[in-house]
Amino acid sequence: MRRNHILLLQVVLLIFAVGFVFPVTASDSGLLFPLKPSSPTGPYDDQKFMDMATIQINGFSGKMLPTEGTDLLNLKSTQLQISRMNISPDFYPRASLINAYLYKLNQAGETYGTTKRLTDHPSTLGSPVYDQYSKARSYYNDAMETWNQIKDLFPKVVPPALPDPTLPIQGSKDVPAPSGSIF
Numbered sequence: 001m002r003r004n005h006i007l008l009l010q011v012v013l014l015i016f017a018v019g020f021v022f023p024v025t026a027s028d029s030g031l032l033f034p035l036k037p038s039s040p041t042g043p044y045d046d047q048k049f050m051d052m053a054t055i056q057i058n059g060f061s062g063k064m065l066p067t068e069g070t071d072l073l074n075l076k077s078t079q080l081q082i083s084r085m086n087i088s089p090d091f092y093p094r095a096s097l098i099n100a101y102l103y104k105l106n107q108a109g110e111t112y113g114t115t116k117r118l119t120d121h122p123s124t125l126g127s128p129v130y131d132q133y134s135k136a137r138s139y140y141n142d143a144m145e146t147w148n149q150i151k152d153l154f155p156k157v158v159p160p161a162l163p164d165p166t167l168p169i170q171g172s173k174d175v176p177a178p179s180g181s182i183f
Helices: 002-022 046-059 069-083 092-118 129-154
Strands: none
Touching: 046 069, 046 092, 069 092, 092 129
């Protein structure tokens, strides 16, 4: 168990280090790891990109968005990996949306999880901590707007749900999304 925590810490530190090496520019629409500009020449990684993105997106289909642990780390890792792939000019606009969708899901899950760890009590409704749930919900809503632009690429996928902050958090593995979730 301790080994997993050390590995998780190392990966997070690596991700932050990469963020300083590849700074965000004004055209990146706020993504920490935007899709690198398309090269006019191949070889292109379009199929590998779609394979990795599809595995990640299918893995969350109809479940609760991960807010901690390995599933959230895998989401972040996948988004970072695909952001560095060489994408063809024709596929680039769609790939950018897929990359943004995964990034925004990760931000929603990470923000929610951090807030949930700070306080695990329903009495936080109306407090400044609860306002952070609004931030997570905003990231999630942005992800769903992006989803509407790419869902035709993933016809059988149901996007993950954001947990309700008034309910205890559960692991993301095979936890169905609540049908009446306020998020």
